[in-house]
Amino acid sequence: MKIAVLLTCFNRKNKTLACLKSLFSIIPNCHVYLVDDKSTDGTSEAIKQNFPQVKIIKGDGNLFWSRGMYTAWKEAIKGCYDFYLWLNDDVELYPFFLQELMVCMSYGKNKCIVSGLIEDFEKTKILYGGSDKNKKLVQPNKYPQEITFMNGNVVLVPAYVVSKIGIIDPVFHHDLGDVDYGLTAIENHIKVYSTREPIAFGYSNHFCRVRKWNTTLIQRFKKLYSPLGSPPSINFYFRRKHFGLIKAIEFIAYLYVINLLPDFFVEKIFGNTYKDK
Template identity: 40%
Template sequence: MNPTIAVLLTCHNRKDKTLQCLTNLFVQQGLNVDFKFEVFLVDDASTDGTSEAVKSQFHSVKIIKGDGNLFWNRGMRLAWETAAASKNFDYYLWLNDDTFLLTDALITMLSGANINTIVCGSTYGLSNKKATYGGYVQQKLIEPNTFLQQCDYFNGNCVLICRDVFEKIGLLDSFFHHAVGDFDYSLRAKKAGVQFYVASKYIGTCENHVSLPKWRDPKVNLSARLNNLYSATSGCYPFEFFIYDRRHNGVLLAVRRFITLHLRALFPYLWFKNLNT
């Protein structure tokens, strides 16, 4: 039998990117004509007409409505939960809506998949052709080299998870709002003995979103810096990062990072001058 895949996405007010992502998904090549995949998209209260546009152009996509407070991790969890309740899929594919697949992405991912495995796809930026997201070894982003490579943890931009892994590890942890959930899932899987690999070649493009956050920017006033630090999308929400660190790196590192995050927000000028970051 041909494998069945549930493709999981979540979105909020990125209509053009979401539509481009789906367009690239539906023109995949190299797959058997009987190959089946179903798309589960959480629209987290978009106001830009995303749902209507998706319904018009991609009739088969199953749209799940969010309340606007799900963000990436909880939105992806809802998509996954909905998919798993509808059918016993062979694979689940996490896919960010700003990740634009190459035409052979799915066949590349599937060729590295096996029982009790996770395959992580690597992306590159169009501006400089350098790796942007994927799998890491000792905090270094791996570049594809035509072979499967084991990694320590991975970004959630494009990740293929087999049914056996899902049955063992379960869903993304609902404790996390936006960031960290993908890293947490990979480390939980690693502790459970799951093997995961970086796909043999790039599977798509995604621009790097790394920039100086508002909570570390000396040009932003203190109140705005602290508000940003405690926003779900800051990437370093202190209490969530504390739980993540305590779970995977120990309580001492968790306490250290918790304090450091606040020092960076309170004294960005001093931090930049003395620590050169």
């Protein structure tokens, strides 16, 4: 079984090294394709010193997560791999992670996608994995559960799926690339499952992308249109692709309204909905 591991990183040297250490302690012979999106903290140098087997692909500083993963995957598919493993560099894997992924993969006869549940460091709550059709975060269960909205922290994709739907859509810059890939799979009759239990621990990154608080209107829209925000053109593309033109128009209108309204008004209507968690 040949596995290509895909990562993208930027200025998280210690986290990236810890992630790679956990990976190679479990799968010492895997092939890692890592995009360093122009880090300035010595990430590439440290990786070369500690893990010289990693294939480092240099980014231009403007790839962010989705386009970084697309770049890594585009390089990896030149090889002949049975599986592609997405891996966020801010998680540390449990020793049984691959075994759990493969058991869950067997439910779909190696023709599905499996997204690993990720818990916090205290092992008190699930942070990522994916959500059901009601956007409720999937929790541990005796059996793998079907996911509608997938998180891309630790995801196993077989070559079969790539042959059917390709790799990550490069239209997505930072956000939504993982959700889009999962929805595209489902629309092509490919199931997306969660693992039965957490397979790694990581960090919570639940901050609001659609609205910035305590700032000027200009700064708020500047953040909205940035890769780390929620760019309207990308949102429109995503929603039209999966939910239709009317839903896409409605969402973009809504996005503009909540950014045009002052803080106190949005807080009065929506409470803490659009604040960082």
